[in-house]
Amino acid sequence: MKKWFLLSLVLLLSILAACGNTEDSEEQADSTTDQEETEQSGESTESENEEAATEKIGGEVNLYTGRHYETDQELYDTFTEQTGVKVNVIKGDDDELIARLAREGEASQADLLITADAGRLYRAQSQDLLQSVDSDVLNENVPENLREENGQWFGLTKRARIIAYNKETVNAEDIQTYMDLTKDEFQDKVLIRSSSNIYNQSLLASMIALEGEEKAKEWAEGIVDNMARDPKGGDRDQAKAVVAGEGDVAVMNTYYLGKLINSEDPEEVKVGEQLGVIFPNQDSTGAHVNISGIGMTASSKNNEQAQALMEFLTTEEAQKQFAEANYEYPVNPNVEASELLQSWGEFKAQDINLAELGENNDAAIKIMNEVGWK
Amino acid sequence: MKLFRKLPGYANIWSWLSLMIVVLILMPNITILLNFFTEKAENWGHIQEFILPDLLKNTSLLMVFTGVLSILIGTSLAWLVSAYDFPMKRFFKWALILPLAIPPYIAGYTYNGILNYTGVIQTTLRNQWGIEVDQKYFDILTLPGAVFIFTLFLFPYVYTITRAFLANQSASIVENARLLGRNAWEVYFRIVLPISRGAIVGGVSLVLLEVLNDYGLVQYFGVPTFSTAIFQTWFGMNDLTSAIKLSATLMFIVFGILILEKVLRGRKKYSYASAKVRPLTPVRLKGVKAWTAFSYAFVIFSLGFLIPFIQLVDWMFLTFDKIASPEFTSLLTNSLLVSFVGAAMIVVFAVIIANFARMHQSIVSKSAARVTILGYSIPGAVIAVGISTVFIQIDQWLFGFYDWVGMDPTLVLSTSLFMLISAYVIRFLAIGYNSIESGFDKVGHQFTEASRMLGMNVTQTFFKVDARMIRGSLISGFILAFIEILKELPLTLILRPFNFDTLSTKAFQYASDEQIHEASLASIIIVIISGIAIYIFHQVLEKEPN
């Protein structure tokens, strides 16, 4: 017994030792006076965007974010180096962060809210939790349909909800629209995750916006009829199920497929490579696109710093990093998507104001409940 | 008139502190319930028609099967380990508690990772022997799959409590039954199960409360239960009132379980306080029987700990270079800090209430004792909202004061660790309380009374006598609360201050984004620390004199 105890202790210590090998982390987080370090990053930034890069503002900015990626933290660090503004972060679920913001009201310390879904931004907006930001930089960097018209929120990255198919069993010609998923030939062949997932809710919400509730409900019914199995797992699990032969087609977000193809696990890479990508509805309404985006809170007390960070995140430098690291599409039209995404080709996106995703979210959930989409 | 007589007995620090703690626990719950009356539930009809039937079905299936299976596994192992000697028994005695070190949702992700198409089993079959299997047989993302995970990772609650009972309380009854010529199976089913009813019910109700509270696992497995529905109506439909109605329905079920526990346990306590206890002498098993016993324990231990642990270690090596960073040192410190402070406060609070409750056998003290369970019975996210509402309100009252001491009138308390730790206390007080209450039960009143007759007041008596005598319970209460806080997720996620990450938020950050491989490092550290804590817990229990 003693041996076990020692063994685990040694294991724990060795993990920690390995983690602590590199230099201390505290310094990176707390860098209000990092003037020397700006030189290192200076070369890559100066050319891109003067407004954000050169000015030293100082102070701090408080951020609630529903995005949990390592790369985001790197971007904040770069921002701190360039501007001297310390970025304080609370990561959480989109919904809970909004609920927290609402409870804190005027007194909230948060200056910025980032969520991984436009519907959520709309919800924050409709609860008067956000304020308008009028910035030429933002208006220029973010296309009109990916931001709220009054500047309440701005997209940072976008992702398309696509159909992934098994290259061996499916002829891509047969499945060109979301509606095709409900065709008889895909009876028991469709893989899609549960209705509690926001991406599915937003997809259905976009259909309600484009084609009306009745059509949307018909589609949802068709999907439920054609499901290969009860909805479960994440987007990656749907992809694996296609390759495993449980079904033929899966609905998933682009970046999950990107991550599969670039996984550490060679088996996952194999899965990714066996899948083909279809951008649906190219001849009609376009593929469903959602964003992760940012808005300044109504209670913000560090408006200048907050706006600087918003602007920084839409610069070409930052957008490039979003695109490369996380297989998302940059919103800044001057930045190219990652090579992998480019290999899937250009696509036409739904032409709706993303706020409509939020407006129709309730209706979408109710439809899903009514048709028995678990 | 009676009041004057009773007052001196109540007028001590224990009563006042108990009262304060009770108020602290009740406040967030009351804020939630107040909403119940102020707002109209727009979607309740819709929920009743389309969601509720499924919820009730899933929830009851999960509870019944997880309950029955954890009783079977928990008690049979407890019996095996207490009554027999077989190879490696001393190791299994505590190793069988280890599954508690792995949070069910991590276990769920891990098992799916093992069994799915790219998992080690199917990959080996496919690449080594070219065998393609039917996914049906490897699909764990189902209701039975959820039962499997819940059972394997929660049965130790039943196991631990039952074993403690059997080891100390059952010797004479069991030996009598043996002398009367009953065989092992008869003894187990006709003696062991019935006499340890109280302990079993106590353990299984903890299991069921955990099942009801779980969000991560059922959500990933696609088995909607109350907690997922509460989230969906609240956040998805933006209908707080319906969410609260669902919570209230859930609380109703919980109170049902608690009442059932009371009824089933009857007037029996976990232990017969002053009875002379004699440990059960184990029978040495030989040959096939010994190895059967060993295999059974080993299979459960492997499924509940070894296999997922090895898989996590494997994934850790896969992603170590990408993930490991100096940040983990601060994650570890943060986790240890909140777990330590939280568990310490839980023990202090639990002692105060437990001591108050046993000094005064009145309705007031009994209700105080019942209140401790409140936090454990409500989904974490619901508590989180209640707590932050209360703290924000307090902050707003204090704005004048902050101004007066020269601070900005902003949210101070509600953005501090203080709020998070209070939340832990409210949530896990029941765990500390149960352990300490049973400690007090075991000791009884006589030593306390003796001390008071020798001129010590309640507080002196507590420090000089009671605290020493229930030391084992204090330590095990601390350790159990420590492990729970270390694994805790929803409260930490939503109530933490800026720039504050813990191991469990880190694990969740990856897992929620379907990067289970990347989540393994943080998970493993949680598992190892919990494992060490469980080992210490076991040692404490073993040394405990009776």
Next chain:
Amino acid sequence: MYIQIKDLCFRYGNSKMNTIRNFNLSVNQGQIVSILGESGSGKSTILRLLCGLETPSQGVISIGGKTVTDDRSFVLPEKRGIGMVFQDYALFPHMTVAENIQFGLKGFGRKAKKQRVEEVLDLVNMKDFSKRYPHELSGGQQQRIALARALAPKPSLLLLDEPFSNLDADLQIKIRSELRDIIKKTGITSIFVTHDREDSKAIADRIITMRDGSAYDWDSICTIKSEFPEEQPMTIS
């Protein structure tokens, strides 16, 4: 009168009937009184009420001229200065014999403490056992230590709850007279509770029998026999 109990009533939280009904008793200083009764007669409850471990619903108790319980006031047990020997002795298992005895000696200096411990150990003939732990002692030895511990702070009243119930029969007879000697030596007023008439006869100056929560004072043993039949069904204790 040294101890006065008037119209005492008491009921346990979970029972419907009063356990003690209008109980009256007066005791002279230095007297050894035995309360004799079967299980459930409420005799132990009287002791618990006297020392303040239970609160009566009505009635007055005064000890040494000081009122400890009436409608208006209630003195906490630790303030009453009463010594008690519990039925199962309740020696603190985590303390040695000496530490157990010292426990009640608040406000004594270090030397005075040591001296007092020796005195009482001497009194109960247990001088050589001061370093032992309770579980290293026999039943009779434990009882003597419990007595020493109760006597050490020089209480104004000594209560003994079934002092012999945990002892073997022959030991019981030996200790009875020893106990009376020790108590008489200190001259302390004592009340002890028992279900055994022989105990009462051997030790007490005066015997009270209790039935259904009330007291009957008897001085002659023959009356006890007729009024206190030997075989009666047990009631809840």
